[in-house]
Amino acid sequence: MRKPTAIILALSVAAVVLGSVSFTVQNATAKEPKKNESQMLITFQREVIPIVEETIKKVYSDKPNLFSKQGEYYFDNTDKNNPKVVFLIYKENALELQSVLSTLKEKLANKITIKKAKYNPETLRNLVPKVADYVGSISSESSSNSISFSAPSEKIIIRGDFSDKQVADIKKRFGEVINVIQSKTKNIPLSNN
Structure with missing residues (x-):
């Protein structure tokens, strides 16, 4: 009586394994267009x-x-x-x-x-360190922010956990070239400096 149980159990395991292999193959095929898109951009x-x-x-x-x-x-x-x-x-x-x-x-x-361009891109790039210094001066030591220049939007993008008052202060100080995105997500520091 144990042999049929063992055979059924073995067939069940084989079906599960084959099902997961089939699922993996189907997922790999579904991801193929993204790989082709990436390759097209790299080629371009x-x-x-x-x-x-x-x-x-x-x-x-x-x-x-x-x-x-x-x-x-x-x-x-x-x-x-x-x-x-x-x-x-x-x-x-x-x-x-x-x-x-x-x-x-x-x-x-x-x-x-x-x-x-609405603004001189070099001026905006050169403004990033000044914005970073100001944001650092109004942020707590435990806060995590990211600041970058975005050429397509012609904005300096600031992402961090800011109060509404801090956002207003940043925008008042630097004007319309700033886009502040309020986010509680911790950003990964690029260096320890």
Whole structure:
């Protein structure tokens, strides 16, 4: 009588194991499109980054810090099938910038988008440490915040556990270039400094 029980138990275990293997295979197949999307974006960036960097380097060779005063670029991956390199331009009439954009329009055609900046991107990037110092001065030692510049939104993004008064103080001090996201989530420090 024990043999049929052992056989049934063995078959049940085999069915469970095969079911979980089948489930794993189905999940792996379902994730495949995301892998392809990521690969498409990597391929796009591998194609355009050398062209963009070479063009900027060539045009700004005698003024390497000038490009960041006139504009910047980032990648817009919103449409996974049609990613773009977006140029956020602040000094639209600058001859060097016009030369770069003209060359890139020829080489990249529909892979480039040009967007007029509301603010000087370099000014916003340079403002980040000042915002960080101020946020640090109004935050408790145990608080955890993150501060970064977002080129697509042209904002300095501050995330942390702030009171409504602290948010109002930050916005009053730095104006409309600030986006404060109130979050009780602890951010991971990048360093011990």
